[in-house]
Amino acid sequence: MVDRRAFLQTLALPCLASRAAASDSDARFIVEARFYEKLPYKKIKCKLCPRECVIDDRERGYCGVRENRGGTYYSLVHSRVCAAHIDPIEKKPLFHFLPGTMAFSVATAGCNVNCKMCQNWDISQVRPEQVSSTYMPPAELAGNARQYQCPSIAYTYSEPVVFCEYVLDSADAGRAAGVRSVVISGGYIQQDPLKELCRRVDSIKIDLKAFSEKYYQEVVNGELKPVLNTIVTIRKQGIWTEIVYLVVPTLNDSDEEFRSLARWVKTEVGPDVPLHFSRFHPEYLLKNLPPTPLPTLERAKAICDAEGLHYVYIGNVPGHPAESTWCPKCRRAVVERAGFTVKAVHIDEGKCRFCRQIIPGIWGRPSHI
Numbered sequence: 260m261v262d263r264r265a266f267l268q269t270l271a272l273p274c275l276a277s278r279a280a281a282s283d284s285d286a287r288f289i290v291e292a293r294f295y296e297k298l299p300y301k302k303i304k305c306k307l308c309p310r311e312c313v314i315d316d317r318e319r320g321y322c323g324v325r326e327n328r329g330g331t332y333y334s335l336v337h338s339r340v341c342a343a344h345i346d347p348i349e350k351k352p353l354f355h356f357l358p359g360t361m362a363f364s365v366a367t368a369g370c371n372v373n374c375k376m377c378q379n380w381d382i383s384q385v386r387p388e389q390v391s392s393t394y395m396p397p398a399e400l401a402g403n404a405r406q407y408q409c410p411s412i413a414y415t416y417s418e419p420v421v422f423c424e425y426v427l428d429s430a431d432a433g434r435a436a437g438v439r440s441v442v443i444s445g446g447y448i449q450q451d452p453l454k455e456l457c458r459r460v461d462s463i464k465i466d467l468k469a470f471s472e473k474y475y476q477e478v479v480n481g482e483l484k485p486v487l488n489t490i491v492t493i494r495k496q497g498i499w500t501e502i503v504y505l506v507v508p509t510l511n512d513s514d515e516e517f518r519s520l521a522r523w524v525k526t527e528v529g530p531d532v533p534l535h536f537s538r539f540h541p542e543y544l545l546k547n548l549p550p551t552p553l554p555t556l557e558r559a560k561a562i563c564d565a566e567g568l569h570y571v572y573i574g575n576v577p578g579h580p581a582e583s584t585w586c587p588k589c590r591r592a593v594v595e596r597a598g599f600t601v602k603a604v605h606i607d608e609g610k611c612r613f614c615r616q617i618i619p620g621i622w623g624r625p626s627h628i
């Protein structure tokens with residue numbers, strides 16, 4: 260449970276990554292990339308995300324955190340943490356994963372898309388040299404999570420795909436220390452690295468930005484299809500996943516889009532995958548639009564409920580009943596939430612305490628915490 264004291268403690272913590280600025284040329288941050296192909300004339304092709312950047316010697320890919328040096332490709336952000344905070348897991352949001360626990364949350368600079376509504380553009384749209392960072396190697400990260408009684412590490416804020424070598428190594432270090440790993444991602448990644456992530460982490464939450472290629476082209480500078488493939492693969496690999504859909508007024512909020520989304524989720528990954536409709540606040544390049552009206556979020560939920568999805572949430576609206584988890588059989592609240600606070604959990608051994616319906620997810624708390 261997140262009690263008041265623990266929550267206030269997290270608010271009082273300084274940003275753990277602000278301790279020291281790292282030298283730009285610090286070799287500790289540089290490791291060979293794992294997913295790329297060597298080409299003639301010292302060129303390389305990055306195979307990490309669907310962009311497949313082809314990069315000349317001494318150049319970087321679109322994400323700005325990977326560099327070709329003499330025909331070998333390197334990540335420049337291994338252990339190069341530019342943001343570190345202790346957050347409730349509900350803030351990610353992951354609602355069916357160790358509710359009421361804290362996640363030790365880290366990011367490096369960089370992202371492989373450029374969302375016009377990005378809330379973290381100051382770290383996602385910059386090169387590593389442009390932000391203050393600290394060296395936090397995997398074992399230290401896992402140790403920090405344990406020290407602050409976080410049963411999980413969350414890779415979040417910017418885009419973990421572009422710092423995937425750090426995620427993979429830290430997930431291993433976390434497992435060795437009894438700490439789980441959750442990835443908070445836009446899901447724009449190729450299948451091989453995705454499957455590698457699925458072997459090493461415990462949950463992947465996907466921000467599905469919209470259900471149209473047009474939106475992905477115009478607002479995200481990415482593609483929808485690879486993200487849908489990502490969600491299907493995560494599910495097939497048996498990794499816990501939840502989907503978040505940020506509802507942006509006039510851009511991705513039609514009944515048809517919500518209905519198409521619900522039907523796709525139900526058919527391709529099943530009605531038990533939680534779907535969160537999150538309220539947009541004007542940010543970055545979309546300051547001209549208003550916050551999402553509550554009736555729009557409730558309309559989205561009503562459409563998806565009617566299509567047969569079992570766990571449809573409304574996010575960024577503290578106090579709304581759709582923040583809680585309701586048993587799809589007896590309709591009682593099995594996880595009661597208010598904002599990021601979990602007030603009660605009525606789930607025993609993965610089942611509703613009232614009617615014994617199975618509630619899918621990863622429940623409970625590791626015994627060592």
Ligand code: SF4
Pocket residue numbers: 305306307308309310311312319320321322323325370371420421
């Ligand atoms: S991860 Fe970066 S370098 Fe690799 S293809 Fe994607 S944007 Fe390009």
Ligand code: SF4
Pocket residue numbers: 370371372373374376377378379380383416417418445
């Ligand atoms: S994927 Fe996330 S971090 Fe990257 S630009 Fe979009 S919102 Fe920002």
